[in-house]
Amino acid sequence: MQRPYEPGELADDTQSLVAKLTQLASTERLLVALDFDGTLAPEVDDPQRARALPEARAAVLRLLDLPNTRVALISGRAMASLEHVANVPDSVLLVGSHGVEFRLDSPDIHLNLDTVELEQVEVLSEVLEDVAAGLAHVWVETKPAGFALHTRLATEKDSRIAHLQALSETQAEIAGLTVREGKNVIEFSVRSATKGEALLHLKEYTKATAVLYAGDDVTDEDAFAVLRPRDFGLKSGPGKTIAEFRVHDPREVAGVLALLADLRAARP
Numbered sequence: 666m667q668r669p670y671e672p673g674e675l676a677d678d679t680q681s682l683v684a685k686l687t688q689l690a691s692t693e694r695l696l697v698a699l700d701f702d703g704t705l706a707p708e709v710d711d712p713q714r715a716r717a718l719p720e721a722r723a724a725v726l727r728l729l730d731l732p733n734t735r736v737a738l739i740s741g742r743a744m745a746s747l748e749h750v751a752n753v754p755d756s757v758l759l760v761g762s763h764g765v766e767f768r769l770d771s772p773d774i775h776l777n778l779d780t781v782e783l784e785q786v787e788v789l790s791e792v793l794e795d796v797a798a799g800l801a802h803v804w805v806e807t808k809p810a811g812f813a814l815h816t817r818l819a820t821e822k823d824s825r826i827a828h829l830q831a832l833s834e835t836q837a838e839i840a841g842l843t844v845r846e847g848k849n850v851i852e853f854s855v856r857s858a859t860k861g862e863a864l865l866h867l868k869e870y871t872k873a874t875a876v877l878y879a880g881d882d883v884t885d886e887d888a889f890a891v892l893r894p895r896d897f898g899l900k901s902g903p904g905k906t907i908a909e910f911r912v913h914d915p916r917e918v919a920g921v922l923a924l925l926a927d928l929r930a931a932r933p
């Protein structure tokens with residue numbers, strides 16, 4: 666088992682990270698918004714088996730208990746899948762399907778696809794299931810307003826074919842489709858929404874005076890893009906980013922969240 670994270674083990678530029686985190690911790694109303702896969706939970710082959718690291722979960726629960734502090738998860742997962750894998754108290758605000766689905770302080774989740782969208786979902790399903798059927802280890806995950814085509818366990822060649830076929834065949838059938846490329850996945854949605862729009866909505870909803878956003882994938886860049894100078898952007902893992910700070914992996918994300926909880930709990 667890995668030993669617990671110690672402050673001082675953070676990746677690059679620890680001093681400025683701690684200084685900015687200290688400033689963030691003193692804000693009046695704090696929103697901590699977190700991506701799930703690759704940020705709180707290490708990547709695994711079966712999406713339904715992904716779980717937040719125990720230390721990440723513990724830090725989230727500590728933050729949740731602090732006054733004037735809200736915690737949100739903003740994920741590409743469908744809401745039902747996010748609820749299942751995250752298994753967090755109802756007071757955590759949830760955003761699913763990259764900003765298409767919201768679970769705020771009431772249990773109701775409204776989506777209400779119109780007739781055209783419902784037809785598009787059906788066409789998408791047929792096209793993508795067809796692509797997946799012809800290639801080994803390529804499979805389709807269903808979401809309320811679209812689908813994710815997973816290629817994690819496929820060969821590089823099959824993965825390329827899957828992406829090319831899925832892109833050309835879906836776009837030939839449906840105009841204006843939202844397409845998002847992620848880690849070993851390509852996603853198609855009949856509703857357009859971004860994590861940036863979701864974060865702005867949550868910021869307004871919580872009346873937050875400052876925000877921490879942490880994420881690891883390309884779609885998280887939309888959320889980093891709406892952060893203001895007083896906010897805190899944290900990228901988990903490698904890859905191009907506009908986030909101000911970076912750590913190596915979910916374990917280090919958990920370390921940052923634990924330190925934020927310490928700093929916020931200790932503020933006068």
Ligand SMILES: O=P(O)(O)OC[C@H]1O[C@H](O[C@H]2O[C@H](CO)[C@@H](O)[C@H](O)[C@H]2O)[C@H](O)[C@@H](O)[C@@H]1O
Pocket residue numbers: 700701702703707708709710711712715739740741742743806813815817847848849850852882
């Ligand atoms: O926005 P996120 O919370 O990061 O969700 C992004 C996608 O996560 C899931 O897929 C990814 O994680 C899986 C589990 O580690 C992995 O097997 C897969 O290769 C990754 O792409 C989820 O299945 C997708 O629906 C999410 O959009």
